[in-house]
Amino acid sequence: MITGDQVLIKQINKSLVMNIIREKRNISRAQISKITGLNRATVSAIVDELIYEGIVIEEGLGESKGGRKPIILRINENYACIIGIDLGVNYVSVLLANFNAKTLWSKKLMLNIGESQEEIIDKIFTLVDEALINAPKTIKGILGIGMGVPGITNHKEGIILKAPNLNWENVNIKEIIGEKYDTKIFIDNEANVAAIGEKWFGTGQKFKNLIYVSAGIGVGAGIIINDKLFRGANGLAGELGHMTIDVNGMKCSCGNIGCWELYASEKALIRLMSPQNDINYSKNKKLIDIIEQARNGSIEAINSFKSVAKFLGLGIVNLINTFDPELIIIGNTISLAYDLIIDEVKRIVNDNCFTTKHSKVKIEVSRFGTDACAIGAIALVISDIFSLSF
Ligand SMILES: [Zn+2]
Structure with a gap:
């Protein structure tokens, strides 16, 4: 028996x-x-x-x-295909990968400001349908769909509890996707998802303790301690974008004041570049344009990146002092400006973090660029097969 x-x-x-x-x-x-x-x-x-x-x-x-x-x-990389969804604040990106997380197909659609939940979900479905059409025949077919979202989640139930930058609350996204696609579905916060992706397939593979800092429109962090994602008591850990770094600072959409993400994100960069009283500036200005301006020598753009890098560095000092990681990975859209921020981030950490004198913490930029969350969503599905639980 x-x-x-x-x-x-x-x-x-x-x-x-x-x-x-x-x-x-x-x-x-x-x-x-x-x-x-x-x-x-x-x-x-x-x-x-x-x-x-x-x-x-x-x-x-x-x-x-x-x-x-x-x-x-x-x-066997042809065992199955996996679909990864990266729901951003102003875009949705879907990636199809093989069982080794190699990208076979990917596509991104931009979201318009004020677009309704239904319209955004329709865009997700459009991209997933297209991914399915592009999926090669494999033994297992589609193994599952993973998804990273810009907010706090109940990852077991697949519910987006709150996504402040999207203005979504209590959305059972797993159920919504599950009604359309008959496969396993995994949902988690985007920074958590990207951290798992880095640990399984990226820069973090050889490190047991690492923090993925997602610096996009907002800021979040995925924390890996002893090879495991640290979720906290309720799965809400890593909301570091909302730690206060200025007690007299601006009001944040989360309800707090002086949150880190107001100073160290794409949102901060766009604000710094906006002429006063031009409320339409942020709607029309793209990060990619500001990067180009800075690379072409615009002092205003260079200084704006320097300010974002300074605050990114100061927040990272707090993370290093708290967690003593071996590796910090900077990801999401701000990482596209790697050459404009990395020296300043490292200088701030070096000057302000006394514990680094006794450690060898590395600060790197995600090698997946803006695909980090979608690759992480793939890793979320694959890790379920390989682990008893992650
Ligand atoms: Zn906040």
């Missing part, structure tokens, strides 16, 4: 073997046995099951240290 404990042990071992194959990329059964400490028969049985399911494939022969050459195993 197989007991519940035995089933659980088998699942844990299977997850362990899958993750070793994923992390090492090319590995033999004997090497897996050596790394995991599982006996060869157990490893072989699990690998056979994974090959049968189509998750793992055998690919060629490795080097022999005497005796038969070992068969090399790797994850």
Whole structure:
């Protein structure tokens, strides 16, 4: 008789073997046995099951240290496709990826100011439909849909509790998407999602403690502690964009005053560049134009980026002092201005963070650029297959 404990042990071992194959990329059964400490028969049985399911494939022969050459195993990138949705404040982007998170197709639609929830959801559906048309045939088909949203969520239920910059409250987005698409659906805050993406497939792969700072129209953070996303007691951790950095500061849409995101975001940059009394400026001005102006030597644009970088750096000092991470990744739209901000961010951290004298914290920019959240949404789905729980 197989007991519940035995089933659980088998699942844990299977997850362990899958993750070793994923992390090492090319590995033999004997090497897996050596790394995991599982006996060869157990490893072989699990690998056979994974090959049968189509998750793992055998690919060629490795080097022999005497005796038969070992068969090399790797994850089958054609096992399934995944759809990642990045719902931004002023855009929605959808990405189709294979089982190794390689992008097969992607498309972005801009959102207009004041667009209704129904109109935005229609745009999401349009893009997902197009992604499905572009999906190649795979063993498992579409494995799931992951989604990052700009607000606080109940990630278990898939509810957007509040997205201040979109003005959405208590939207059961998982149910809305689930009514149209018959697949597994995962929802989380955009910075959390991007942090998982960096940890699984990006700059953060080799780091156990990292913070992804999402500096877009707002600011948020995804915090990975000991390889796990830190969600807090209610799944609301990481709302660092709303920590007060100026007690006499401006009023924020969250209800607080002097929030970090008012000074270290795209929103801040646009405000700094706006001529006084020109309320239409922010509607017409795009970040990309200001980057170009700065690169062409506009002092006003250069100083505006310097101010955003200064406040970004000061907030990062607080994060480093609180969490002692190994790596800070700056992502979202502000990261497009990497060359205009990174030196100032590093200077501020160096001058103001006394703990960095005793650590080797790295500050980098996301290699996924503005795709970080969509790739993270893909990782959200894939991590569900590889983990018992993330
Ligand atoms: Zn706020």
